[in-house]
Amino acid sequence: MHNFTFHNPVKIVFGKDTIPQLNQLIDKKAKVLLTYGGGSIKKNGIYKQVKSALKKRKIVEFGGIEPNPAYETCIKAIELGRKEKVDFVLAVGGGSVLDGSKFIAAGIPFRGKDTWQIVCTGGASVKSALPLGTVLTLPATGSEMNTFAVISKLSTKEKLAFGTPLCYPQFSILDPQTTYSLDKKQLRNGIVDTFVHVSEQYATKDLNTPLQDRFAEGIYKTLINIAPAVMNGKKDYDSRASFMWCATLALNGLINRGVQEDWSTHCIGHEMTEFFGLAHAETLAIVMPAVWKYELKNKADKLAMLAENVWGVKKGTKQQKAVAAIDRTIKFFNSIGMPTSLKDYNLTPADCDMVVNRAAQRGWKIGENSDINAKALEKIFKLCF
Ligand code: NZQ
Numbered sequence: 354m355h356n357f358t359f360h361n362p363v364k365i366v367f368g369k370d371t372i373p374q375l376n377q378l379i380d381k382k383a384k385v386l387l388t389y390g391g392g393s394i395k396k397n398g399i400y401k402q403v404k405s406a407l408k409k410r411k412i413v414e415f416g417g418i419e420p421n422p423a424y425e426t427c428i429k430a431i432e433l434g435r436k437e438k439v440d441f442v443l444a445v446g447g448g449s450v451l452d453g454s455k456f457i458a459a460g461i462p463f464r465g466k467d468t469w470q471i472v473c474t475g476g477a478s479v480k481s482a483l484p485l486g487t488v489l490t491l492p493a494t495g496s497e498m499n500t501f502a503v504i505s506k507l508s509t510k511e512k513l514a515f516g517t518p519l520c521y522p523q524f525s526i527l528d529p530q531t532t533y534s535l536d537k538k539q540l541r542n543g544i545v546d547t548f549v550h551v552s553e554q555y556a557t558k559d560l561n562t563p564l565q566d567r568f569a570e571g572i573y574k575t576l577i578n579i580a581p582a583v584m585n586g587k588k589d590y591d592s593r594a595s596f597m598w599c600a601t602l603a604l605n606g607l608i609n610r611g612v613q614e615d616w617s618t619h620c621i622g623h624e625m626t627e628f629f630g631l632a633h634a635e636t637l638a639i640v641m642p643a644v645w646k647y648e649l650k651n652k653a654d655k656l657a658m659l660a661e662n663v664w665g666v667k668k669g670t671k672q673q674k675a676v677a678a679i680d681r682t683i684k685f686f687n688s689i690g691m692p693t694s695l696k697d698y699n700l701t702p703a704d705c706d707m708v709v710n711r712a713a714q715r716g717w718k719i720g721e722n723s724d725i726n727a728k729a730l731e732k733i734f735k736l737c738f
């Protein structure tokens with residue numbers, strides 16, 4: 354097991370009808386920048402709940418943060434926040450609104466000439482950030498309890514992540530009832546994103562980390578068990594509550610303590626979103642099985658563990674079990690309506706040359722063995738069917 358430190362200061366307020374608690378969670382004197390997306394919170398009543406909880410506060414609103422939040426949009430919110438001298442950011446929405454708001458919270462006090470530096474430096478240039486709180490409406494990214502944000506620059510077609518402890522939310526409200534208005538695509542995307550987050554931290558090298566592995570398997574098994582109830586679209590509180598908590602725990606820095614991580618699927622997927630406009634989880638469902646096939650030997654121990662402990666595959670050699678883990682994962686994704694092939698989007702491996710070229714320009718050596726370079730990526734795309 355690798356050495357590690359563990360510190361996560363985010364206060365989680367979880368459960369039914371918890372949005373009114375905003376009143377106690379935000380300083381009474383704070384001037385709040387309320388950030389949200391394209392309007393879903395106005396249709397499903399969440400906006401109304403937030404506004405009524407914050408009745409007596411001074412509020413400045415910034416709506417229109419799009420899926421895969423754009424730098425160009427967030428810059429406008431930063432200008433507004435500076436002009437209005439806000440001192441708290443409240444993000445209400447899915448991962449995109451939360452991520453954009455982390456960038457906004459860091460950008461308002463940023464002193465450098467070019468705010469994109471926050472992203473280019475991976476967050477290292479952030480010296481301070483406004484306090485941030487969130488009301489999560491879409492379980493998927495874990496952004497509500499982590500330091501990360503992924504921002505897209507439209508002008509250069511880049512999508513990059515940054516992270517800094519200064520961007521931990523002070524609190525996040527997780528009311529599973531907010532998920533009732535999600536459509537089947539958004540639910541499926543959230544399940545797959547969560548599954549792949551667990552995988553990027555589990556399906557790597559076996560460093561003899563049994564507790565972390567059992568945590569991860571617990572999230573996998575819970576997700577698999579609740580998926581049918583979540584996907585039937587009914588207002589089933591218990592399955593939505595478990596889904597929301599799985600998504601948070603999958604990427605809040607607990608299951609990856611001391612383990613070897615991968616994240617190559619995410620790196621490749623972010624580029625595919627930029628070039629092809631696919632949703633984040635859609636890219637992951639195509640790429641991860643192909644990365645697993647390409648890395649079959651290196652990942653055999655953990656993939657066989659996944660087959661045995663999660664999918665219940667008891668027979669066969671280690672290699673056969675590893676192959677079974679890939680097959681079962683693909684079947685699971687397909688069972689919730691998630692395509693796993695480039696073909697499903699009318700794309701071919703040749704279309705992905707743009708991503709391969711970018712990997713070459715950036716000198717990629719990604720994956721837990723640093724063995725995925727542009728050449729390897731070309732082979733991986735050939736396995737994306
Ligand atoms: O914009 P609105 O109108 O709110 O609509 C959103 C959006 O169109 C809608 N939505 C959200 N909550 C809803 C709802 N519709 C109805 N009812 C609700 N309760 O859903 C659509 C998608 O929302 P988005 O926030 O884009 O989805 P998600 O939460 O999957 O976030 C994806 C973004 O997060 C990044 C991804 O790269 C992508 O940019 N990630 C962030 C991570 C992190 N911060 O740690 C890690 C992840 O791996 C990921 O990379």
Ligand code: ZN
Nearest residue numbers: 494546550633
């Ligand atoms: Zn993800």
